[in-house]
Amino acid sequence: MALDKKQPVTSDEALAQEVLKKYDRESDTMQYTGFMAKIISAIAISFSVFQLYTAFFGVLDAQLQRAVHLGFALALSYLLYPTCKSWSRSSLHPLDALLAVLGAASPAYIVIMYRELAMRAGMITTPDLVVGVIGVLLVIEATRRVVGIPMVVVVTAFIVYAFAGPHMPGVLSHRGLTPEQLVGHLYFTTEGIFGIPLGVSSTFIFLFILFGAYLESTGLGKFFIDIANAIAGWASGGPAKVAVLSSALMGTVSGSSVANVAGTGSFTIPMMKKLGYRKEFAGAVEAASSTGGQLMPPVMGAAAFLMAEFVGVPYIEIVEAAVIPAMLYFAGLWLGVHLEAKRTNLKGVPREQLPKAWVIFKERGHLAIPLIVIVYLLVTGYTPMRAALVAIVLSIAVSALKKSTRMKPIEIIRGLEAGARNVLGVAIACAAAGIIIGVVTKTGVGLKLASGLLALSGGYLLPTMFFTMITSLILGMGVPTTANYVITSTIAAPALLQMGVPVLAAHMFVFYFGIIADVTPPVALAAYAASGISGGKPLITGVNASKLAIAAFIIPYIFVLSPEILMINATVFSLIFAAVTAILGMVGVSSAMIGYLVDHSSPVERVLQFVGGILMIMPGVWTDIPGFIIFVLVVMWQSRRKKKHRTA
Template sequence: MKDSEARKAEDVLKQYDRESDTMEYTGVMAKVVAAIAIAFSVFQLYTATFGVLDAQLQRGVHLGFGMALVFLLYPSRKSWSRHKIHPLDLVLAVLGAAAPAYIILEYQHLVLRAGLVSDTDLAVGLIGILLVIEATRRVVGLPMVCVVLAFLFYAFAGPYMPGVLAHRGLTVSQLVSHLYFTTEGIFGIPLGVSSTFIFLFILFGAYLESTGLGKFFIDLANAIAGWASGGPAKVAVLSSGLMGTVSGSSVANVVGTGSLTIPMMKKLGYHKDFAGAVEAAASTGGQLMPPVMGAAAFLMAEFVGVPYIDVVKAAVVPALLYFAGVWLGVHFEAKRKDLKGIPRSQLPKIGRLLRERGHLALPLVIIVYLLVSGYTPMRAALVAIVLAIVCSALRKSTRMKPIEIVRGLENGARNVLGVLVACAAAGIIIGVVTKTGVGLKLASGLLDLSGGLLLPTMFFTMITAIVLGMGVPTTANYVITSTIAAPALVQMGVPVLAAHMFVFYFGIIADVTPPVALAAYAGSGISGGNPLKTGINASKLAIAAFIIPYMFVLSPVILMIEGSALDLLLSTITALIGMVALSSSLIGFLADHCRLPERLLLAVGGLLMIKPGLLTDAVGIILFGLVLFLQLRRRRAAQDAA
């Protein structure tokens, strides 16, 4: 039975997470791929230890390894054999490695030519760009490819575009030179971050996974919350939040924890559409949880120009508010249906868990401490990788064998491919934006559409970010939305970090927003529910993510950007009470089953409390208190009558 459930989870992962749908080699080919992946990880560890190379050299080696692995691991067509490489893929793998290698070999000459592109340069650059687009199609998917192609079309069609979108247009030579032979295109900031911080954190995550940390998180969540009302659903929320601290994919998070928690929820009495939605909403929230944030935290620090730890601090309170909202939705649904928890006798004991496997979480605690202490993300990740191996050896039951340490190097290289390709493709978009100035033009268009008013601008930016984020992985999602949508908010006077966090949130929440809700589809694949209904339920549970961004734009104190500790505390408390009111309104239960007028009052009160301001908070608390008083009195009367 467990084997069949594991196979089902694996099938769901491959169906909805393109990064997991790879070739399954045996024999010599498996060893070749493993050797390339291990060499990739060794190169990254070496440069992290002894110093990174010049920007284009570091990023060129990084891209060369990645492209070779992509074409070896992801077939051109799904119908092709998964056990034998096709000659076309072998040729593309060689070209994928050779195109970046040209930059490494000709680096001095390219520097001396200072932007002058020869015919050979042009041919190599064109091949490199086309290979990046093809790799994007295989690993990331068509939505990202369509966005890239739209920007490339715009680069050439500038003279024929209407109004403010018009520009002089670019020649093939100009575009290839900019995108492939400068650090403002494919080899730009996104790939630079991928070739340094992101790779090390993903390798760190691969080793944590090898130690069994994921199973420890699920068992710990069971011990903490499994006994409560609707226990398995709360376990899903808690374990997904913990997994999100190191996970880089909503869908992978859904499958990893959902294969255990969703059957438990269904067995307890949750409807299959709701069970899948709980896991989808919680796992999507994992991308909002520091310190990794789906690898977007590092990009945000580079784009905004602030220390990485400032991004982590800014993300803490909004992430906790989000998970509080999902937890409350689950709790009220359990109360509404009178769902009990799991008997304590069937749950693991916290003390025993911490004694036997608590040491596995030490590297995660230490990496946060190192980051707060002023260590660079690269140095902190490097130390944490070593600690993950050392800490696993503290007990025989968790100790990694030498072959498992080597496999960790291979898995880390495999796991980074999706982010690597997405960063390279995002570099094409950024390159076109910087060369044509379309970013500011789109921002001006959004401002014109909203009449120069902040709330309409935020609304249109939200819609833009959700649409652009549909079907696109976290890293690429953030790069696209921050390039196209964030400048509009910045022009309105919104702090830069708040503007970037705003578009990041709505880009991520696209994973549970119908019709393209990949996390919800994965959840329904495991639960056997209806994908659309699962997506709708997930959107209701994730309602906090639709509101919190408005809150921290209107009151940046939530991001710890401004204001005192007292301001932060008061804003957080009123926001939490607002989450209680909103969740109970959507589910239809607070202290008792909600009547329609009560649900309306709770919704209004919740929104008022989330909006910063003394008057709105006071009115919101009064409305919430009124409904709570009426329900408590009604419930007491029913108990007396019984």
């Protein structure tokens, strides 16, 4: 979270920082002082400078670019994340220092021996094998420190499978790999650790994260919260609507659900509690809103960039496809908090206590210019890397337009350090995911698992989608979104593709459920983080967040069955019609979850509201008409009953 540099740290913000460290492993780093802090800063700044240099003057050959990127990431990971949590957080342990040197040296071997390795074309010598084994082990250990144990378990399972092929039952059986074959494939080709995920991390993902670091440094996050307050703070349940709106905006800056919770939750959750929202509901609103930030165009989570590479389309097509689903998601959240406010008669904040929108825009509106420009550049055909590069320069330039937002030279340098630190989680997760991809491509297990998934579902689409959803949710409970998407797109998405689902729809399906796992009990990290700020019960917060985020459980099924929602073979009329009926459908579904539409809903009415809503969300006249009729009948019935109550 980036605090406004002009404001002192409040107790709520301090609590948010503690929650971030507790639930977001990437934020729980060493706190060096003195000479060691300068060393860390120098390495991190050098990392950013290398990335900017190659972005300006052209990236190196794929394996060289990725090797240097991984070398920096491994070195910083071992310097910033201690072997044991019980170790001192202010002094470097000799073991961590040794591992940091090895982390930089093992990828450097590829850089130094690049020509000789290319000439040998896959023939692995004994020194190669030793370096490769060390490199793989270093990636796994860095994954444990930065990403977490669940990801290590998944990676280790795939490595064991690579060796245990002859002993596996049925379709999972394969010839097995020797250590030379596996290490050579994982470490000395671009199909393993140095594969597409790390390639994307080493180019435009790094630049977009650096762009986000500079946007946070300018105070854009506080600008978003103030604007959201001015727009929605006065309405029924105003602070909850502020949480939805500000988190949607913050999604353009933060790629982490937990970081987004800490960033906006320190402001919005206390406001919601003060207004009268229950602790668990206040935390749920922030958790669901912050999780949806990764679905929000134009700058989505890191997995969206990987999707562009895997699907083979420009990133702007991913952005276009995500517009209507994101709109429906946040419409569902907005409706949920509005109906809850109506149900419990919660008012907004008096207008005189809120900032004026025109004053905020006048003072800090220029900070949003880089976001507008980056959308324009992506739409007009710029590559994501070039667009991010321009936006980084522009974010520094526009901050200088006013003294109150101007960045000092030292803050520009600190932005380089912050960008390098922020990318570590993504870089290490991408390297670990590369191990999984390497095993899948070498053993062919991906198609075997997809075939098994199809056999389990009996060859029917809906059961296949259900099992794919469960796989994505389970993985999402333990591994970050980026790695989750890589695994599910490799293993589960092919099952959908075999059933004729368009490739973009199949990948968006697993992408959505990988993200929504952050609010799905029992392990709902975003909900747990929000409960840490609100003081509510984590499990109840997660259940409430899942109810509010119900759209995210429905929309993926809809765009697989009707891909026009993703703008696949869609006309303007079909898009408008689908969007309008789907929003009406979200009113029905949200009111069913909350238990209030025009009046308090009976159990039968809630069922009718849900059924009518689902029918309207599903594109097609033959489902929209009955859904609309059911919805209107419930509205008329509740309106009539409410009128009678008022008369009485």
